[in-house]
Amino acid sequence: MPVNQKNQQPKPTLLHRVLSVLIKAAVLLALLFIFDKLLPSISQQTQSFVVAKWQQLSLLQQELPTEDSLPSPLPEQRLTDTWGAARSQGRTHEGIDIFAPRGTPVQSTTQGIVSKVGENTLGGRVVVVVGPGGAGHYYAHLEDYADISPNDWVGAGDIIGYVGDSGNAKGTPPHVHYGIYISGSAVNPYPLLQKD
Numbered sequence: 001m002p003v004n005q006k007n008q009q010p011k012p013t014l015l016h017r018v019l020s021v022l023i024k025a026a027v028l029l030a031l032l033f034i035f036d037k038l039l040p041s042i043s044q045q046t047q048s049f050v051v052a053k054w055q056q057l058s059l060l061q062q063e064l065p066t067e068d069s070l071p072s073p074l075p076e077q078r079l080t081d082t083w084g085a086a087r088s089q090g091r092t093h094e095g096i097d098i099f100a101p102r103g104t105p106v107q108s109t110t111q112g113i114v115s116k117v118g119e120n121t122l123g124g125r126v127v128v129v130v131g132p133g134g135a136g137h138y139y140a141h142l143e144d145y146a147d148i149s150p151n152d153w154v155g156a157g158d159i160i161g162y163v164g165d166s167g168n169a170k171g172t173p174p175h176v177h178y179g180i181y182i183s184g185s186a187v188n189p190y191p192l193l194q195k196d
C-alpha cells in the first residue's frame with residue numbers, strides 16, 4: 001500500500017511528545033485555576049445583582065405609604081407638624097423635624113434600599129432610603145451613620161443613623177429632619193406617620 005504510506009504523517013519525536021504533554025498539562029492547570037478562582041466570584045456577583053434587581057422591582061410594586069401607616073423614625077419622641085414653615089432664602093420646610101437627645105438611634109420608617117449615605121450642605125450627614133412605591137425617605141442632620149452603605153437592604157425599624165445637628169442645623173437642638181419624596185416632589189410626612 002504505497003499510496004497510504006505516503007499520506008501518513010511522520011512519527012512525532014520523543015521531544016515533540018513530551019512538549020505536547022507539558023503544554024496540555026499547563027493549559028489544564030490554567031483552566032482549573034480560572035474555574036476555581038474566577039467563576040465563583042462572578043456567579044456570586046451575578047447572584048447578588050439578580051437579588052438586588054428583584055428587590056427593587058418588588059419595592060416599586062408595593063403601595064406608597066398611606067395615612068397613619070409609617071412608624072416614626074424616633075418612636076419615643078413627640079411628633080409635630082412643621083411642614084411648610086418658613087426657612088432662609090425663601091425656602092419652605094419640606095419635611096418635619098423630630099427632636100431627640102444627641103445620639104438617639106434613628107430608625108428607618110420603611111423597608112427599602114439605601115440609596116445615599118453621605119453629606120450635603122443643608123442636610124449635613126444624610127441617609128436616603130428608597131422604599132415601597134419608589135418613595136424616597138430622607139433623614140438629615142445626623143450625628144453619625146449606622147453601619148450601612150448604598151444598595152444595602154434595610155427593614156422598617158432598622159437603625160440607619162444617630163440624631164445630631166449636622167449641616168445647616170449646626171448649633172440648634174439635635175433633631176432629625178425627615179422628608180418623603182414621591183416622584184421627586186416633597187410630600188408632608190406628618191399625616192403618614194403613626195400617632196398615638
Ligand SMILES: [Zn+2]
Pocket residue numbers: 093095096097176177178
Ligand atoms: Zn427640618
